[in-house]
Amino acid sequence: MSIQVAGVSKHFGAFEALHDVSLEIAPGELVALLGPSGSGKTTLLRVIAGLEVPDAGRILFNGDDATDRRVQEREVGFVFQHYALFRHMTIFENVAFGLRVRPRALRPGEPEIARRVLRLLKLVQLDWLADRYPHQLSGGQRQRIALARALAIEPKVLLLDEPFGALDAKVRKELRRWLRRLHDEIHLTSVFVTHDQEEALEVADRVVVVNKGRIEQVGTPEEVYDHPATPFVYEFLGNVNVIESEGGRDYVRPHEIEVTAGPQSGSLAALVDHAVKIGPVVRLEVSRRDTGENLEVELPRDRFDRLGVETGAVVWLRPRRSRFFPQSAPHEAKIA
């Protein structure tokens, strides 16, 4: 099912959480809403789910206006950041809940409920936990149960709010790869919220970068990382050197700077203040000789070794790629 967000605005008191946001999500797509905390990404997700009512704008599912449709009737699967599992129910009963609360005429029989719940528990590879209670499970297991519970009502859309936010680093990585594989299996239109750029870039088909209630950029992971549309996207996705120049600023990624021992055309001289070896890469902290500005450069370990420079040496820098943003309101540089 496709999702269309058309001109949605939402205020909480004086705070503007969403400002005229429009977005289209194609059927079967896995989309990440990426932004810092307070950017409005969770609000946007809750508006799509029907948990928040927008001040203005519409939400369309498959072209049908769903803005005024009751939450119970939206057929939306929602996974909460802190799982929101029913703590007094077993895992089985948690997953079965959405089937049990159906009106009698639409409610499947007990054997059918058991069959469906077990199928879902197998899907999330936790069928052996059916009789446990939520507090007996690890965070990663709880999150998968929350997903199974959301899928039990056979939703047309799956929405996940910071699905890996409360997990530790190792489980996060495993779970997000697992989610990607699961999505490739079931092909359900899915939207997830995250503040972790790595997560968004690794898992999503398309990334929506959100900041201060507005969409900064929409694109594939490659597009948003390699061709950031705004200074915000540049700074939010990965490290960047911001170089003041006439009438604006140049944005250069640390790994997109070429380092040579001698001068070349268009290169500038800099002093190596510090060289930090981080596994396979080396990060140089340098200062420009002309302006004294501090810059960061990243280069592969072997390239650094061949260069043979030490702290205090002079190197020559040339950006392989940079982008100039004129001095103006950041939103004027926005590419829709």
Added chain:
Amino acid sequence: MASIASSAPLVRATARRRPVAWVPIVLVGVALAYLSLFLFVPLFAVFFEALRKGWGVYLAAIREPDAWSAVKLTLLAAAIAVPLNLVFGVAAAWAIAKFDFGGKSLLITLIDLPFSVSPVISGLIYVLMFGLQGWFGPWLAEHELKVVFAVPGIVLATVFVTFPFVARELIPLMQAQGREEEEAAVLLGANAWQLLWRVTLPNVKWGLLYGVILCNARAMGEFGAVSVVSGHVRGYTNTLPLHIEILYNEYNFAAAFACASLLALLALVTLVLKTAVESRQAREQRP
């Protein structure tokens, strides 16, 4: 006292310099002496005085018809007050904990109000409303209805003094639990009734029970408020605490303490249940 094991670094640290292992012993001793003077000895005295003249006198005092009718009235007042305040507590906690609206803290303060009003004044306000010289007094007299100095007055006063118990137990509990589980249930298709019975109430059952236990203890033991509205008609408008007062003022100490021992037992049962519920609640609230 030999097994007192101090876990206080305050004590341990000084112990290295000079032997002061007596500090915890003295502190525990003083605390226990204080509690004995004001709690343990009076509690023990109730049962001791009740049985001083033997089991025969004790049982006779309890079986006396006026005592029985006092027990029945006490149970009736609690049986009405507790369910009413239970429903109120759930409704108030639902509105306060699950929604945002203006004046919330004012509302919480108003719900707590009966706790800060003297029991005597709690009774007085109903006399001023429904007594012969009260607002509705003439109208009630005309229709030959009696509220004050009758059972309805006793029930009203009991409802008033036990008003906040369930609500104040549920409000912080439901606020702490947040709204996500209810939102998840709505997203899964649950209607209001299913939400209440399958998600919200099971989640707060121990807190609810805790509030009901305390509410019931106060309902059965209330003295001041009920005393004002009762009129002290033996066998008709006397609750058990009022019956104790009458026996005591008639110097029938053995009977007074016999009836008092029933209420003291109720208090002990209340404390046992309360402790049990607390530990259940603590266990279930592990994340």
Added chain:
Amino acid sequence: MLFMRRSHSVLPGFGLALGFTLAYLSLLVLIPLSAAFARTFTISWEAFLAHVTAPRVVASLQLSFGAALAAAAVNAVFGLLVAWVLVRYRFPGRRVVDALVDLPFALPTAVAGIALTAIYAGNGWLGEPLLALTGVKVAFTPLGVFVALTFIGLPFVVRTVQPVLEDLEKELEEAAQSLGATPAQTFSRVILPTVMPALLTGFALAFARAVGEYGSVIFIAGNMPLVSEIAPLIIIAKLEQYDYAGATSVAVVMLVASFLLLLLVNLLQWWSRRYAENRD
């Protein structure tokens, strides 16, 4: 915007729940309480003053407030001690003692009243030796009022201070010691300031409860006019003489005092919340 919903919610039942809450609250609490205030408007100001400044009324108010203050102060000191002992030390029967601290909440006041009278009377278990050793009479004197009010207020300080002491990080004390503080300094400069908001809240709650207390006091007080007669008893005495104006006047004075105390407790709790937040 009083009682108006600020934002939409998908959860049902707001109107019904809040409507029922407000109706029930108004019918049972707010309207009857305002009836008491409304009643005083039918009394002239001079008559009101005459009622509340009568020597017997003044003496009873002084006793109720004075004894309540003394009892709350004693409970503040010993309540802190009891809370400390329960949190920090392990001794046989600790759990039972912990549970019994709530006895004054659960024990009907009339039962407490006759029990305290029995043991603190001149021929009682504690009253007799006390009288023989020091010549001090407890029951049927203002001291008896104080004893009953101490019983009634005992759990408040313990139960407000206990959770704060449980949360108190050991590191704070250890840091103080490593910086050279003596146990006394550690207590007065580190522990006491931390528990102070809770201690004051418990004190105010115990005081508020004791001011209006009736059941546990009247048996042990002796109820001698001008000496050991408490304010709630004056209200009852006036009611029994059908002096509604007099009873209401005294009640309004006490109600105003209770509301001020309630306000104080709310301020203290707001303060301690802010204090707790600032610590994080």
